Amino acid sequence: MTKAADASVFERESRSANADAILELAIQVIDEHGEPGLRVQELADEVGVAITSLYRFFDNREGLIAVAQLERFLRKMRHDVDTWRACVENAETQEQFRTGVEEILDTFFAPEWAEWRLRRVNVLGATQSRPHLQAKIAEFQDQVISEMTALFAPFQRRGYLRADLHLPTFTMWMMGQLWNRALIEVGDTRTDDEEWNSMTRNAVLFTMFDKASNTGFETS
Secondary structure, eight states, X not given: OOOOOOGGGGOOOOOOHHHHHHHHHHHHHHHHHOGGGOOHHHHHHHHTOOHHHHHHHHSSHHHHHHHHHHHHHHHHHHHHHHHHHHHHTTOOSHHHHHHHHHHHHHHHHSGGGHHHHHHXXXXXXXXXXXXXXXXXXXXXHHHHHHHHHHHHHHHHHTTSSOTTOOHHHHHHHHXXXXXXXXXXXXXXXXXXXXXXXXXXXXXXXXXXXXXXXXXXXOOO
């Protein structure tokens, strides 16, 4: 039975260039072939290090997979936060803020993001029977929620967002809505993609502003 990765394997903040190269290659292999395609001897040979070096960096194959899966998740989450920040942090009016939100939603619905959504589903599935990986992902998600809350809070104070909106809960809910588009991107479905986009867009905007785009919903 493969030994599970110890929590300490995630805490090694300073890695050598060889360790970074191994990790990058492992991520590439998992992206293209899944976990079964990862062979540690082949990775070590390609990077040009002894297999013992790989084990020193990551404990074992399972440790390398866990770290690679975590990094796959973190990179997309960081990209999401950066996208939000770039689109809304400099908004000076409610209209500018809302326009930035709409731009982000349209970006997230784009077909080229489908691979990232499926990758996130894959990583979350990889946490099964990997409690340390699950804990690290939960820890990072908490950080993201904190960053997003801090980003939204000034706009809520200015009255751009509903005053009663609980920002941490809203942020997690909204992220879930956007990630769940992966459900209609796996195989052929009877779902109308544009209709899904419209429903999700309206739901998010309605929750944020008390009304949705295209006057789909109006408050009394």
